[in-house]
Amino acid sequence: MLSVSSLTKTFPGARALDGVDFAARPGEVHALIGENGAGKSTLIKVLTGVYQPDEGEIVFGGEPVRFATPLAAQHAGISTIYQEVNLVPLMSVARNLFLGREPRGRLGLIDFRRMHREADAALRSLGLRIDVRRPLRELGVGAQQMVALARAVSVDARVVVMDEPTSSLEPREVRTLFGVIRMLKERGIAVVYVSHRLDELYEVCDTVTVLRDGKLVHTGRIADLDRLRLVSLMLGREMSEVRSEGLTKFSGDHEAGGEPVLDARELTVRHVLHEVSVQLRPGEVVGLGGLLGSGRSETAKAIAGALPPDSGTVVVAGAAVRTGSTPAAIRAGISLLPEDRKAEGIVPGLSVRENIALAALPGLSRFGLVDDARVDRIVDTFIKRLRIKTSGPYQKVGELSGGNQQKVLLARWLAMRPKVLLLDEPTRGIDVGAKAEVQRLIDELADEGLGVLLISSDMEELIEGSDRVVVLKDGAVVAELTGDDVTEDRLLHAIAAEGGDHD
Amino acid sequence: MTDLALRRAPADRERMLGLLQDYGVYAGVTVLILANIAFTPHFVSAENFRTQAVQVAPVLIVALGMALAIGSEGVDLSVGSVMALATSLVSLYLGYGPWIALIVAMLGGAAVGLASGSLIAHIGVQPIVATLALMVAVRGIALVMLPQLKDVRDPGMATLGSGDLLGIPYLVLIAAALALLVGFTVRRTTFGRQLLAIGDSRPAAQLAGLPVRRVLILVYICSGVLAAIAGVLATARLQASDPTSLGNLMELSAITAVVVGGTPLSGGRIRVGGTVAGAVLIQLLTATLIKHDLPPSWTQIAQAVVIVLAVYAARERGKR
Numbered sequence: 001m002l003s004v005s006s007l008t009k010t011f012p013g014a015r016a017l018d019g020v021d022f023a024a025r026p027g028e029v030h031a032l033i034g035e036n037g038a039g040k041s042t043l044i045k046v047l048t049g050v051y052q053p054d055e056g057e058i059v060f061g062g063e064p065v066r067f068a069t070p071l072a073a074q075h076a077g078i079s080t081i082y083q084e085v086n087l088v089p090l091m092s093v094a095r096n097l098f099l100g101r102e103p104r105g106r107l108g109l110i111d112f113r114r115m116h117r118e119a120d121a122a123l124r125s126l127g128l129r130i131d132v133r134r135p136l137r138e139l140g141v142g143a144q145q146m147v148a149l150a151r152a153v154s155v156d157a158r159v160v161v162m163d164e165p166t167s168s169l170e171p172r173e174v175r176t177l178f179g180v181i182r183m184l185k186e187r188g189i190a191v192v193y194v195s196h197r198l199d200e201l202y203e204v205c206d207t208v209t210v211l212r213d214g215k216l217v218h219t220g221r222i223a224d225l226d227r228l229r230l231v232s233l234m235l236g237r238e239m240s241e242v243r244s245e246g247l248t249k250f251s252g253d254h255e256a257g258g259e260p261v262l263d264a265r266e267l268t269v270r271h272v273l274h275e276v277s278v279q280l281r282p283g284e285v286v287g288l289g290g291l292l293g294s295g296r297s298e299t300a301k302a303i304a305g306a307l308p309p310d311s312g313t314v315v316v317a318g319a320a321v322r323t324g325s326t327p328a329a330i331r332a333g334i335s336l337l338p339e340d341r342k343a344e345g346i347v348p349g350l351s352v353r354e355n356i357a358l359a360a361l362p363g364l365s366r367f368g369l370v371d372d373a374r375v376d377r378i379v380d381t382f383i384k385r386l387r388i389k390t391s392g393p394y395q396k397v398g399e400l401s402g403g404n405q406q407k408v409l410l411a412r413w414l415a416m417r418p419k420v421l422l423l424d425e426p427t428r429g430i431d432v433g434a435k436a437e438v439q440r441l442i443d444e445l446a447d448e449g450l451g452v453l454l455i456s457s458d459m460e461e462l463i464e465g466s467d468r469v470v471v472l473k474d475g476a477v478v479a480e481l482t483g484d485d486v487t488e489d490r491l492l493h494a495i496a497a498e499g500g501d502h503d
Numbered sequence: 504m505t506d507l508a509l510r511r512a513p514a515d516r517e518r519m520l521g522l523l524q525d526y527g528v529y530a531g532v533t534v535l536i537l538a539n540i541a542f543t544p545h546f547v548s549a550e551n552f553r554t555q556a557v558q559v560a561p562v563l564i565v566a567l568g569m570a571l572a573i574g575s576e577g578v579d580l581s582v583g584s585v586m587a588l589a590t591s592l593v594s595l596y597l598g599y600g601p602w603i604a605l606i607v608a609m610l611g612g613a614a615v616g617l618a619s620g621s622l623i624a625h626i627g628v629q630p631i632v633a634t635l636a637l638m639v640a641v642r643g644i645a646l647v648m649l650p651q652l653k654d655v656r657d658p659g660m661a662t663l664g665s666g667d668l669l670g671i672p673y674l675v676l677i678a679a680a681l682a683l684l685v686g687f688t689v690r691r692t693t694f695g696r697q698l699l700a701i702g703d704s705r706p707a708a709q710l711a712g713l714p715v716r717r718v719l720i721l722v723y724i725c726s727g728v729l730a731a732i733a734g735v736l737a738t739a740r741l742q743a744s745d746p747t748s749l750g751n752l753m754e755l756s757a758i759t760a761v762v763v764g765g766t767p768l769s770g771g772r773i774r775v776g777g778t779v780a781g782a783v784l785i786q787l788l789t790a791t792l793i794k795h796d797l798p799p800s801w802t803q804i805a806q807a808v809v810i811v812l813a814v815y816a817a818r819e820r821g822k823r
Contacts, residue, residue, distance in 0.1 A: 306710055330712035344710050349703040349771040358700055359711045365693040372691075412711065 001026045001190040002047065002078065002159045007056035009042055016042040018214040019056075024159055024190035029181060031201045031222060032194045034211035035234055035292050035457060040194055043211065044161055047192070048080045049073035061158070079152030080161040087148055089137035094119035096136050097151050122154045123147075126180050142173030149180055153189070160184060161192045166200060167271070167293070178204050196293035197474055198227055198496070212236050227496035234291070235459055235492070258282055259318065261451040262334070262420045267302045267312035267323075274476040275312070278303070280420060280451030285442065287466030288455045289491050295475035296455045297339050300422040303453070304336035305329035317419055330359065333419035337409055337426055339455070341402070345409045348398030352390050353379045355397045355408050360415040382411035386441065403434020410441065421445060424455045439465065459488055471495060524765045524816040528780045531763075531809070535787040543794050553672060555786055557740065560678040561586070561733040563782040565753055566760035567685045568726030570778045573761050574689070575722045576702040576770025577630030581619055582730040582757055584641035585612045586750030589734025591649035593660075594744040601659035605735055612731025613724050615641055620720030634723075638754070645746040652745045655738055664739030674736050681729065686775035698722060703771025759806060760785055763813040784809070 003023035009016045017039045024030050034040050045051040047058070049067030058065050060076060067073040070080075087096045094112075095102070097119045105111035119132040128146055136144055145165060152160050162181075166174050181204055184191055193205055201208065201222060208222040210233045218225070218233050225233075262280040267273050273295050280286050288296045301307035303314055308324030314334075315321065322328040329336075338344040347355055357364060357375045364374050379393050386407040390400060397408055406426060413421065423442065427435040442465060446452050456462045462469065469486055471479040471494040479494035481487075539546040565582045572579040589608035596604040615637055622633035666673050689695040697718045701708040709715050730750075738744055762768060763784060764777025788809065789802045 304710075326710060327712045327714065336710060338710055343704070344706045347700045347704045347707050347771070350700060354696060354700070358696075358708075358713070361693050361696060368692050368694060370691055370693055370696060 003059050005057050008054050015214050020216045024192050026188045026190050027185050029191040029205045031205035031208040038211040039214040077158035079157035081148050082163050092133050094132035122150050142169045159190045163194045196291050231492050231496040263315040264303050265313050267309045269309050272298045282449045285446045285452040285466050287462045287469040289469045290472035294472040297424050300424050304334050335413035335418035336422040339424040346397045346405050351394045353393035356411045359412050403430035420451045422453045520816050528764050531784050532780050556675045557672050559786040560674040561737045562756050563678045564733040565730050566757040566778050566782050568729035569757040570761045570773050571722050572726050574702045574773035575698050579726040580634040580754045581637035583750030583753035584638045585615050585730035586734030587645040587746040588641050589731040590738045590744040590749050591645040591746045593738050594649050594653050608731045608735050609728050612727035616724035616727025620723030624716035624719040649746050654743050660739045682779050689773050
């Protein structure tokens with residue numbers, strides 16, 4: 001039906017797709033999976049006409065094609081359903097279904113009766129009963145997604161691409177969605193299904209394609225692939241592979257002792273986290289393991305007050321912290337190094353100096369006036385201690401390398417003398433030398449008595465850096481590895497374990 | 504060799520645009536002064552300098568507040584209406600003495616700033632929309648308070664409007680003092696640094712635990728108070744309260760002064776000196792064209808050209 005061969009797409013500084021082959025066949029649900037940066041989104045965007053491939057061929061219905069725009073792909077019969085619903089909330093369900101191709105009556109006006117009748121029929125055929133005259137926004141997110149799906153199907157789609165369709169659905173709605181997907185299958189429509197939820201993949205998909213670092217690593221029937229093997233393929237880890245220790249700069253175990261410095265209990269955020277509990281003792285590095293979308297970053301954000309939880313408590317050194325408030329968390333001694341360093345971490349237009357002093361500023365001021373001498377002392381200390389490579393304290397942070405930007409952020413938080421450090425992908429996208437330095441720093445900080453929570457997609461880093469690993473899956477804790485169990489094998493098993501449903 | 508020259512060209516261009524954005528306004532002012540000395544009769548006279556300086560004072564004061572708003576990646580369209588509110592309040596409260604009237608006017612400006620700041624910081628309304636709403640509403644309130652033009656007869660206000668200290672008009676002294684105060688605030692206070700961080704990257708500022716809402720509200724309160732002061736000074740100079748026309752299109756002049764002065768609309772950076780020079784540049788441009796008997800519409804066209812130049816320099820530079 002729709003296939004691509006030796007597809008290559010390069011962006012400045014990165015090869016997003018490298019000679020990828022992919023084929024969606026009629027009446028087949030094809031899972032497309034991979035971790036961050038694997039190339040899934042790029043592949044989807046090429047399939048749906050958002051991007052043009054640099055090399056390679058797209059064949060649709062037996063003929064080579066080139067979709068210049070998303071509209072061209074849509075007209076050809078390729079429909080996409082995105083994570084967020086992209087319809088018009090104020091218009092009625094029926095109008096959304098027929099947007100841009102409304103049935104016309106005399107004088108070219110919209111024939112509303114016919115439109116409502118046909119809309120109703122289209123939704124019924126998917127097993128949905130919705131008043132098609134109601135504005136779309138009055139529907140729940142799940143129902144809206146269904147309307148998007150109905151629209152995709154009713155435009156005579158031959159291929160339907162679904163990008164994480166279940167991420168905001170209730171379990172009941174997921175069931176309906178799966179019913180619809182099976183119906184599409186029977187009609188001979190090819191479905192491309194992107195999701196990180198293993199349970200779903202095994203339930204609804206026939207074939208699977210695994211991408212990693214822009215390359216195709218596996219394609220075949222999903223039933224022939226056990227979960228453990230699938231996870232290994234995604235993460236690029238061979239199960240039985242014997243690894244030599246010491247590839248990272250971590251020294252190993254820390255002296256962890258005493259009462260927990262951080263005690264986060266049963267943090268729950270609708271659709272995102274389900275009663276996640278994490279404890280950190282002073283001097284301990286605890287890793288958060290799990291696949292993309294398992295709730296690792298969200299756990300860190302919920303602890304740091306950047307994501308307000310619906311329920312749950314955070315206690316630092318015995319004192320309760322008001323949840324959902326970043327300033328309150330920071331005052332309590334929690335510091336978060338966010339995953340998206342460029343957008344949420346550095347303030348790119350300000351200098352190294354201003355960036356380091358940013359959070360500590362009120363403490364470095366008297367009567368609202370900044371004590372520049374003290375700022376200079378602190379900035380100099382940290383530039384030396386963390387070996388930040390900069391032409392001087394007044395250089396813009398945006399001009400530094402990724403590793404040095406990360407060190408500036410570390411300095412910003414260390415200047416606050418935190419008790420708990422939450423590190424979300426601290427070494428992603430930084431060069432090898434800087435990576436080793438940051439890892440050594442994490443070690444040092446733990447030795448000095450900080451409680452460190454480490455999130456990393458780099459298995460080696462996670463295993464070697466952590467004294468303990470808490471494994472998350474679909475927003476819930478599914479396992480905790482301690483002592484000799486902190487190994488890649490154990491981690492892979494925990495991630496791949498079946499179940500973990502929470503409805 | 505050609506190859507090398509080609510490769511270096513963009514960097515040079517970048518540097519040129521940077522210089523244009525940062526110092527173009529000073530060059531513009533210098534050129535205009537020199538041109539006027541050469542071609543405009545009676546330009547070089549104490550009388551003329553005084554007139555120009557007194558006229559620029561209110562615009563400059565409003566522009567200082569606007570610079571704070573723009574530096575926080577916002578804008579304040581309500582400034583002209585706040586001037587009108589201030590002039591109405593001054594008229595109404597002058598009976599209690601000029602100082603009380605001034606304070607009431609400033610409180611009025613602060614209230615408007617609190618309202619728009621709250622809309623922006625707490626409810627998440629875009630600055631341009633929030634302050635547009637206040638712009639319309641506040642002009643209405645000012646007109647309800649004082650439906651028509653009223654003469655202001657008060658010795659204190661008269662002194663403020665036309666008196667001087669050691670030959671320098673009070674208006675100019677006040678504007679200069681406020682410019683220094685705002686410059687100091689931006690450079691040396693916690694508020695100023697937090698404001699710039701929020702303007703440059705709000706998500707980062709939020710995660711760094713900055714009191715984003717408080718700072719944003721304070722920005723618009725500052726802008727409101729400064730606009731109110733400008734309104735009082737304009738009232739004092741004109742010896743009349745005219746809420747119908749006072750401050751009309753002031754927001755545009757203020758934004759022009761700020762942008763021409765090298766403060767990027769994308770926030771994160773405030774050039775107070777540039778803003779002062781920007782206000783002076785607009786004033787000189789207007790005065791020059793009027794002195795040479797060109798109709799006022801030419802002034803607007805000239806202003807537009809200057810804005811386009813300034814925004815072009817900023818954009819091209821931002822692209823990299």
